[in-house]
Amino acid sequence: MAEVKLVNVWKIFGGFVAVRDLSLEVGDGEFLVLLGPSGCGKTTTLRMIAGLEEPSRGRIIIGDKVVADAERGVFVPPKERDVAMVFQSYALYPHMSVYDNIAFPLKLRKLPKQEIDKRVREVAEMLGLTELLNRKPRELSGGQRQRVALGRAIVRRPKVFLMDEPLSNLDAKLRVKMRAELKKLQRQLGVTTIYVTHDQVEAMTMGDRIAVMNKGILQQVGTPEEVYEKPKNTFVAGFIGTPPMNFIEGTVREDGFIDFGEFKLKLLPDQFEVLQEANIVEKTIIFGIRPEDIYDAMFAQIKIPGENMARAKVDIVENLGGEKIVHLRIGEITFQAKFTGESKVKEGQEIDVVFDMKRAHVFKKENGEAVF
Ligand SMILES: Nc1ncnc2c1ncn2[C@@H]1O[C@H](COP(=O)(O)OP(=O)(O)OP(=O)(O)O)[C@@H](O)[C@H]1O
Ligand SMILES: [Mg+2]
Structure with a gap:
């Protein structure tokens, strides 16, 4: 049973909507x-x-008691x-x-x-x-x-x-x-x-x-x-996540690749299927990948040149001791990776990086909604 329940709660100050149609249950x-x-x-x-504040609309229930009901x-x-x-x-x-x-x-x-x-x-x-x-x-x-x-x-x-x-x-x-x-x-x-x-x-x-x-x-x-x-x-x-997830705009191609212009990555078969079903082929999407899911190719388990690998330039290396935050660039596209301490990359170097495609996300460009 929910101890606290908010049902379609709004708070409007003057004309400003501070809380919009919030429904939430806390167990x-x-x-x-x-x-x-x-x-x-x-x-x-x-x-x-x-x-301490009255909702403009909606209901709040604590235990089995309605404590606020604007209507x-x-x-x-x-x-x-x-x-x-x-x-x-x-x-x-x-x-x-x-x-x-x-x-x-x-x-x-x-x-x-x-x-x-x-x-x-x-x-x-x-x-x-x-x-x-x-x-x-x-x-x-x-x-x-x-x-x-x-x-x-x-x-x-x-x-x-x-x-x-x-x-x-x-x-x-x-x-x-x-x-x-x-x-x-x-x-x-x-x-x-x-x-x-x-x-x-x-x-x-x-x-x-x-x-x-x-x-x-x-x-x-x-x-x-x-x-x-x-x-x-x-x-x-x-x-959520530091450094934050990288977002890179790309186009989903008929051949199952995401085309970023400067480089390409091959989607996993089930990922491509989801995109086909959602009718997102030959369309621009936002590709998302977390820094920890990009590896220095020297230490990557699965590397398939032309599929999950790309050549990148190292702009900046932030050494955190146990790990390194590496700012990378492929042409005009910039992103960050979190490498393990064993990686010896240096600023100015060109290196191969591997994208862990099973950890990748795709978001719709028009509203930022996740496809996967
Ligand atoms: N009494 C008020 N009159 C008018 N606007 C208010 C009032 N109280 C809050 N707001 C506005 O409502 C919005 C939400 O404020 P709120 O204090 O809930 O934010 P918050 O998420 O707690 O932010 P923070 O992390 O900075 O504490 C803000 O834009 C704030 O300016
Ligand atoms: Mg606050």
Whole structure:
């Protein structure tokens, strides 16, 4: 059963559509990541679920309760929704101790003192804050403060966590650590979580599923593997993965090759069949291939000259230690490859590169939709 359900939800500010016809279901106990570039409507979506913003159209259901229905004029205020939100700028009360900061939501609810004490200590233990309960926020590191903010959300035992880029104020190393901790914690608690980020690595590593948004429109929902392996369009394909997928315009020929002008690649028989069935022969398409699916021919398993191989010039080599990002050029066509550390390519060299055709994608030129 879905714990959170959005049905044809819109948010229009003045004339501006921030969220367009969004339908999404988040399962009980699921960790769903809302991913997309700045301004795509992530925070607005989260705020509508929290009850901080009313949808212009559509319905929002939490558990078995309709919390918003624009058409019927239903709107349940945030207090009654049983959700806890953690923001990027987590405002702790500076004059209160860690203990009192965590205890605060329970005091508001007028829980018995003993119960409050039990819960605060339980949460502090879980978050490794037990030793710090008497400190004030200013006496804590950024990561510790973030954990206090989480503690304050957890202590309420809400039905749903809503997190809006909660780790973005932390330095890179701490972020990676907190990422893992947060994920573990969510598993332990089993609380349905919607987590907003524009960081695709965060999304890939944390999410059970990822919902990718762009310009207020949901592009694709799927497991990290699905959105990576089977992106529905060029937006998703280009947004997930670093360096991003290469897109090269080409024409599908009758002989089963894609013709890029400067070079050609042979499609696999089943790929060509799909293109024939879709009536995309002798038409311009967008060929997509990830940098890690292009190899230095010296180290490639299957190389068939004239079919999956081409001669390219090495423009730039970025050595990352274990691997190399290699900027390549064939005539006017530029693309990037990720080679293993063993590759010895040098800038200015001409090399043979192999395209792993079974990992290739084809998108329609007119709308960027994936064919495969
Ligand atoms: N109260 C408002 N009035 C008018 N426009 C708004 C309002 N709130 C948000 N917007 C607009 O709606 C769009 C979506 O905003 P939102 O804050 O949801 O984006 P976001 O995906 O969270 O971006 P970011 O990653 O930068 O936080 C933006 O273009 C924003 O300018
Ligand atoms: Mg935002």
